[in-house]
Structures are given as C-alpha cells and as structure tokens.
Amino acid sequence: MRTPRHFWKASAVVAAGLSGALVLQAMTGQESGGSRAGGAPGPVTSKAETTALRVSGDGTSASLGKRDTGPFSMLGVTWSDPSARVGGTVEVRTRAAGTQEWSRWLTLDGDSGQGESGAARGGTEPAWVGPSDGVEVRVDGKDSARLPKGLRLDMVDPGSGEVTALEPAAYVAEGVEESEEPTPSTTEPETGTGTEPQPDATVPETPASETPPEPSPSEPSAPEPSVTEPSATVTPSAPETSSPTASPSPSVSVPPAPPSTAPRPSITSRAAWGADESISPEEPGYLPGGKIKAVVVHHTAESNDYTCAQAPAVVRGIYAYHVKQLGWKDVGYNFLVDKCGTVYEGRKGGVDRPVMGAHAYGFNAETTGISVLGTYTSTAPSTAAMTSVARIAAWKLGQYGVAPSGTATLTAGDSGRSYSGKTWAKGARLTLPAIHGHRDGYNTQCPGDAFYNKLATVRTWAGGPVSGLTLKSVTGTSTSGSTTYTKAGITVNWSATTPAALVSKYELLVDGKTVATTAGTATSAKATLTAGTHQVAVRAVHQSGRTTTTAAATVVAETTAPTFTTKPNLALRTGTVNTAAVPLTLKWKATDGVALKEVRLTAPTAKTYGPTTTSANHTAKSGAATTWSMKAYDRAGNTATASVAGTPVILQESSATKSGKWTTKSSSSYLGGKSYTSSSKNASLSWTFTGRSVAWTVSRATTSGQAHIYVDGKKAATVDLKSSTTKYRDAIWTKTWSGSAKHTIKIVVVGTSGRPAITTDGVVYLK
Numbered sequence: 121m122r123t124p125r126h127f128w129k130a131s132a133v134v135a136a137g138l139s140g141a142l143v144l145q146a147m148t149g150q151e152s153g154g155s156r157a158g159g160a161p162g163p164v165t166s167k168a169e170t171t172a173l174r175v176s177g178d179g180t181s182a183s184l185g186k187r188d189t190g191p192f193s194m195l196g197v198t199w200s201d202p203s204a205r206v207g208g209t210v211e212v213r214t215r216a217a218g219t220q221e222w223s224r225w226l227t228l229d230g231d232s233g234q235g236e237s238g239a240a241r242g243g244t245e246p247a248w249v250g251p252s253d254g255v256e257v258r259v260d261g262k263d264s265a266r267l268p269k270g271l272r273l274d275m276v277d278p279g280s281g282e283v284t285a286l287e288p289a290a291y292v293a294e295g296v297e298e299s300e301e302p303t304p305s306t307t308e309p310e311t312g313t314g315t316e317p318q319p320d321a322t323v324p325e326t327p328a329s330e331t332p333p334e335p336s337p338s339e340p341s342a343p344e345p346s347v348t349e350p351s352a353t354v355t356p357s358a359p360e361t362s363s364p365t366a367s368p369s370p371s372v373s374v375p376p377a378p379p380s381t382a383p384r385p386s387i388t389s390r391a392a393w394g395a396d397e398s399i400s401p402e403e404p405g406y407l408p409g410g411k412i413k414a415v416v417v418h419h420t421a422e423s424n425d426y427t428c429a430q431a432p433a434v435v436r437g438i439y440a441y442h443v444k445q446l447g448w449k450d451v452g453y454n455f456l457v458d459k460c461g462t463v464y465e466g467r468k469g470g471v472d473r474p475v476m477g478a479h480a481y482g483f484n485a486e487t488t489g490i491s492v493l494g495t496y497t498s499t500a501p502s503t504a505a506m507t508s509v510a511r512i513a514a515w516k517l518g519q520y521g522v523a524p525s526g527t528a529t530l531t532a533g534d535s536g537r538s539y540s541g542k543t544w545a546k547g548a549r550l551t552l553p554a555i556h557g558h559r560d561g562y563n564t565q566c567p568g569d570a571f572y573n574k575l576a577t578v579r580t581w582a583g584g585p586v587s588g589l590t591l592k593s594v595t596g597t598s599t600s601g602s603t604t605y606t607k608a609g610i611t612v613n614w615s616a617t618t619p620a621a622l623v624s625k626y627e628l629l630v631d632g633k634t635v636a637t638t639a640g641t642a643t644s645a646k647a648t649l650t651a652g653t654h655q656v657a658v659r660a661v662h663q664s665g666r667t668t669t670t671a672a673a674t675v676v677a678e679t680t681a682p683t684f685t686t687k688p689n690l691a692l693r694t695g696t697v698n699t700a701a702v703p704l705t706l707k708w709k710a711t712d713g714v715a716l717k718e719v720r721l722t723a724p725t726a727k728t729y730g731p732t733t734t735s736a737n738h739t740a741k742s743g744a745a746t747t748w749s750m751k752a753y754d755r756a757g758n759t760a761t762a763s764v765a766g767t768p769v770i771l772q773e774s775s776a777t778k779s780g781k782w783t784t785k786s787s788s789s790y791l792g793g794k795s796y797t798s799s800s801k802n803a804s805l806s807w808t809f810t811g812r813s814v815a816w817t818v819s820r821a822t823t824s825g826q827a828h829i830y831v832d833g834k835k836a837a838t839v840d841l842k843s844s845t846t847k848y849r850d851a852i853w854t855k856t857w858s859g860s861a862k863h864t865i866k867i868v869v870v871g872t873s874g875r876p877a878i879t880t881d882g883v884v885y886l887k
Contacts, residue, residue, distance in 0.1 A: 162394070164279035166277060166278045166399075167279070168276050180265065182258075184256060186255075187254065187256070191251060193249060193276065193277060194246050194248050194441060201270070210227065210228040210244050211226065212249075214252040215252055218253070228244035238447065241270070374406070375406050377473050380516070382511070382517075387455070387464070388462055389465050393435050406473060406475060414522070414530060415487065415554065416480040416483065416560075416561065417575060419494060419571055426458075434493055435493075438456070450468055453477060453491045454467050455471075455491070457512070459493065460502070461502070483533065484533070491567075503619060506574060507622065522554050523554060524554055525584075528553070528554045532546055537562075581618050583664060584666035585664075586668050587617050587618050588615070589668050592615055595610060596675060600717075600755055605755030605757075607758065609648050611645070624640055624665070628645040634659075651677050651678055652677060657671065657672040676756065678756045680713050681760045682753070682760045683752075684709065685710070688706060690704050692704050692814065696847070701739035706721070706738055710731075714754060715754060716731035718752075720750065722749045724747070748763060766886050771809060771885065776807050780802060780804060781800040799876040800876075801870065809883075810860060812856065812860040813857070814885045815883065816829065816867065816883050818881065819879040826870040826872045827878050829868075831863065832863055839852055840872075
C-alpha cells in the first residue's frame, strides 16, 4: 500500500509550499454522540455537500462566489487527480450558522498529497470552521501554473447524533455516488469569464509518474475489537465501548498485542465518538514488521477555540473528509487528542495493535501517529494534551521495548525532505527521536513551532524519570536554617513538573528507608520520627520504573524539655521612680539539650526573647505584689515554665532615722510631695527593711554634693549626686542580695567643698 503524503501546517505558511494541518476556526454550538435504542453509543451519520469551482480561462485561478449552503462544519477543496497538487493559494471564508457574520479569509494547505492507494481524489487539508451555512472560495495559481482538474468545494456535516433530514440539493448522503456534473448549491450567479466547471471524478486516475508504493503489510486477518477504557474527560458522547471493525478475510494475519512497560491510558473508542463504520468497510492494515519503532506527533492546526464537547465532532469531520471526500480507507491518524486531554481512537484495527496509519509519508510502515486538535505554531498545547500524548507514546513504545527518550532508526519508504532542509533517498536509514515531530520526516511546519519546542518535555514525561522534583518544605514545629525540629510528627511537601498521570508513586524516605508511600497525585506525606537526627527525602517513581530522589533535609526529633538553669529573679535598677512604675530588672537563663528557640514572658505582660537573652528591664507598681511568669521553648516545641514574685516598697525620707541637721523641702516633683536636704557634714539618714534588693532615691542638680553609703554598718560606696540636668526621684544606687533578709542602709553627707548639699526622697526595697 502506498502510504500517504499526508501532512499538516499552519495556514500562514501555505504560500511557502510547506505542508499542513487540519485547520480549525472558531466554533459555535455543541455536538453530541449518536445512540442506539436503550442509550448505547451508535454511529453518527455524516453528510457532504459538494460544489464545483469556476475555473478561469487560462486554468490558473478558480472561485466560488459567496452563497448560502446547507449546514456544515468542516470543508476542504479537492480535485480529480490524487497525485496532483495546487501550487498556489487556496482561501475560504464561511458564515456562522444562523447569523450574518463572515469569518476572515482562511488559507488551506494546497498539498495534502495522496492519501492511500486507491484514493479517489487529491485535496487540501480539512478545515474545521464550526457550524456554518454560507461559504466563499478563491484559488490563485502560483507562477501561472494550471490548477488540477475537477476542483470542487467539499463541505462536511459530521453530525450531532440526532438523525435529521438535510435536504439541500447539493448534499451527497452516505453511500450515494456523486454525479459527474455537480449540482450548484448557490443562488448567486458566478461572475467573470472562466471556463465551465470541471466534472468531479469518482474513480481516480493513476498517473504514470506515480511513485512506487511503500511495502504493504501482509494481508490482515480478523482483528480483535479495540476495547477502550472510559475517557477521563466527559464529553457529550455516549460511554466508550469496543471499537467495531470490518470483518477481514480469514487469510489476514493479525499481529499480537504485546504487553507494555507503561500503563494504558483511557482511550475514547471509535464507537464512543460516533464513527460510522459503514463508510470504511475495508479491513485494517498492520505494520509490515509488526513493530512500532517511533511515534510521530502532529497538530491539526489553525484555531484552538473549539470546546472539548465539540471535539468528537471534529474527529468525525476528519474521518468523513479522509474517507468520503478523498477516498482513503480510514482516518489517517492512529490517535487524536483534544486540548482537554481526551484521547480518541483513530484508525481501526485495535489500539493495542501495530496498525498502519496514513500520517507520515515515507515512514508510516514503522510508526504510529498522534495528532492534537488545534494549532501550536506560537502557543504550546495544554498540559492536559501534552500529558496524554506522553502517555499514549509511552504505552505504544513500551509494547515494543522502545525507550521514549531514546532514538529510532527508520527506513524511508520514499525519498523526502524535512522542514529543516535535510533530504534523503528511498531506502535511506534515518535516526530520529523515538518521539518526533512530523516536520522531522516531511517538509511541513507540523506540529507547529511551539509544540515542536515542547517535544523534549514530552519525551521526558513519557520516558522518565520524574522531572522537577523538589522538596518544598518539611513541616515540624520549627525550622532553623536547613534543619527542622519536631517532637515526632512531620509533614513533607514536594512538587514535580512531570504530570501526576505519569507518576507511579512517591515514597517518603527517612534515613534512606521508605516510611510512607503515596499515589502519584500526592504532594505531601506524613511521618512519625524517633528521637534523634534524621535525613528526610522524597523519591518519585515514574511509570517506567525510573526513580529520582530529592536532596535530603535534616530533621531533629526530641521530646526533652528545656530547663531554667537560672530561675527568674528580680532586682531594682537605677532610673526614675514613680509610685506606679518602679524600675527593676528581670533575670533568667534557659538552656536546651538540642536547640533553645525562645523564652516568653507571659505575665504580668507578654514579651518574647531570643535564646541568648538572659535579662530585661521592666517596671512594677509600688506596694503591689506581682508574679513574673516565664516559659522556655525549644525548637521541637517542648516547653518549661518558671516564675518569680516581688513587691516594690517605697520608704520615704520621713521614715528614716536622722542625725545632724536636715531640712524639709516641698514640691510635687518629690515622692510624696516632700524631701529632706542637708549641707551639714556627717549628717545621716538610715532605713531598716527586710528584702532582697534596695535603691536609694535622690534629687540631683549641678550643685549637688556627695554622700557615703553604709550597708549593715559597712561602707559600701560614695555617691556623687552632681548632674548637668536637674533630676527628681532618681534611683542613683542599688544593692541586691541572693535572698530576702533584714538590712540597714545609712547615708552620710560628705560636705563636699563648694557643693555640700544633698537631697533625698528615701529608699525603695523589694520584698
């Protein structure tokens, strides 16, 4: 069987002679599958309307004036000689059904090439334009080259699953032969001086220059039906069922369906997308060697505006155009994928068999073809679509031991040229990626620049290992630097760029051992650790069995609480004294066997201190007993508590025992409104109290003198009260003991020359 010169490309490059793609324009409406009695899925009947183009007198241009038509959603321009090609530009525009809105001019690929031996006609690629009821066509030859004979417009209604009578005169129903003279479908007269329309050939001519066919597979015998799994994407189609195929002759040999190293993805069967098997009764063909060596990736081009509910109708339209309008035995692709990731069975013969497709001229005998509905010249396919391509490719290649990320050596069934300009002769052996683009084996943009640039990603997804695996975080109690601390439980979070559908499982590793296993859809796992320091990592297992592991994170598990090696304690400090705010210092020291995180003061106020802080200044109300509560936290969340209580008491000057001359002074700036002052040398005041800390409170100025301080009868210090600024209620000197006891504080005037006076408010002690 001669394999087809079937290729696709974006319309923008048609003029450059590149080969093409199924063209998709914006679509409206929604399609649904047909059904048999009882709701079972059934074939959906497609219908075609054909109208001859009016060719100019010199045969270098043709046209079809703007006109009304019956309903259609897909179209193409075809001609009588399947080996001929259009060297110029073929453009169409359509009117959206039920509106007066016309589309922009859409360029069709003018060289879809011969489909298969026995093809009835040559033609452009089919263009999906959505539900339409009007059309206009113009064809301009290139370099005055004559156009092929029998030019006509073929419009296909792929059906919606509802049997309706489409009555326009130009409609050609299923199984009805076309007349030699096409019936006009327009009420608008043609203009110009062109020749009469060429008759439409229903039996192809075989040109003498036709290239010899590629090797044909052995005559196939009865294939097994292709049973499919339910599609992951719900469409209006009925549930999937076995794909009925024509009954081949008893002599046909059906190759085996070997098991694959990769799981089989869900595939929407031909029955589920509404294939009318009556239009392609010929038995399927299989690869001559019975082995798939590579996957060829295509796009169907032009627009991505179709809805996923409409995708089955797009597939039916391609099928009908290939078979009914071009005379192919079946749809050219082995598989089709829509932008939502739904996979559709293409050419019949069994999705698990090495079915001979018609998608990669010169290389059909060793490959399988996957085409994504849409155009991907500047926009990459959706992740869902790429994921499905990777899954189908991995499954099919896995049946024959071919690594998706490897290469394949293919034998060219005919001479050819790639999009990059590489040429080869028939019989040449070409080494290509096991998953490659149509452009690698034919001069076409297909599958589009953006998609082609993503094929390396598809290979990685298909062949593994899991890419982009990253341990994002380990959640315990806290993290310091690169170490996480916990009492025992942790939650590990990760991410990967390989889609979950291609990941077999994830494993949580602790010190190299698996402690938890999750599905490939998971992004986190929990574990409970024993006390000690551990290394935690995540291992991803690709569906191929290949693994990759993240860098390890350090996790410390501990349950021992921190300790207060120095219990909290209070001491009076220097500063300004008020009855509502006596200055004091809170001291402590906490430690932990692993890592102290912080110490919190919880009462009488809330403060948080770092692990190395051991003191803080505060104030307390005089005469009020106050408890200072503290809580130490380690990094794992273990805690310890401790507290200290204290009451600041003010002993005013009037309560002191006096000797020498002292004078009372009054001012609202003094504690209690009064103070004592003296300039007499050796004049003294003494206070006796029971407590653990004491502070002497004075007033200060530039003329203030000095005083000796005695503690329990022993001289402790000489204090100079001189200050460049005036100060009142200033705690100038403090003394603290380890515990509470009875003490006596005595101050003695020094009688400093030139500034002998001292003024005192009294003392404050802490009990």
